[in-house]
Every structure is written in structure tokens, then in C-alpha cells.
Amino acid sequence: MEAPQYVAARVQQALAEDGRTHELGIRVDIRGDQLFLRGQVSGTEQRERLGQVAREAAPELHVHNEINVVEATAPGEDEHLD
Template identity: 45%
Template sequence: MTDVPGYLAAHIQERLAAVAHELGIRVDVHGDVVYLRGEVVTEERRRAVEDAARGAAEGHRIRNEVSVVSAREPEGEETLS
């Protein structure tokens, strides 16, 4: 694997899709640090994203800035007019 940041970021994003099943995570590489940004619905998903990225980051440090957002069901029924 090359150390060119764009190639590494793409490689990590492919792994996130294949292993963590997450497509909406942005991956940026600056020097030896990989930044993960985006939103997931649980802390477990956040950890899965980080674990998958570590498997592809080849010794780079991971900075997990992925946020966990609430995905509750709406209260009551929605009325359509």
C-alpha cells in the first residue's frame, strides 16, 4: 500500500464499507494521522468503524471524530393531509 494520502483514505473507506458496513464516514489523512468523521446510530457502530479503519491504516494513528446520533422512532402517529 502506498503512503499517498488519497490512496490510503480510499483504501480505508473501502474497508469501512466491506467490514463495518458504513458508507457515510469521511476519511482524511494528514501526515501519520487518519481522521474519521461522520455519524452513526450507536457507540458499537462507532467502535466498529474505528476497528475497521485500524485494520487498513497500516501503522497510522486513528482520530475517531465520528458522532453517535439518536435514531428514535417518532412519537405518535403522523397525520397526512
């Protein structure tokens, strides 16, 4: 069985290098056979692609996609927090 830190590194490398994602700021945590993706992205499609790449990189683990989608505001616009 591969050590969790090696699996996490492999998944992070896949997220960074895969043409569908190119995402560096995602944290990969492994607890037993559970893999957690955490971080922020700017769109739902990107979040789904990250989950897909993680599942392909570590098919033996149950992937929990906990990535938050943050709507990007256009430059110069004020953010309105409700």
C-alpha cells in the first residue's frame, strides 16, 4: 500500500499538470481510504474537473470534493457582502 503522503503528492501533481485543471492551490488530505480536496476555484466546471482528475489519479480512494466555488468579480467592481 502506498504511503498517504505519496498518494497526496501524486494527486496534487496530477491537478497541477493535467490540461483540464492546471490548478496549484488545492489542498489534498488523505485519511485512510478517504481523499479530501480543499481550496477555492472560480467556477463550478473547474471544481468538477478537479474531482474527476483526483478520482483518476487515485481510483482506490473515495474522493470528497470540498472545494469552494468563489464567483470572481470583475476588476474595479466592489464586492457586496450580504
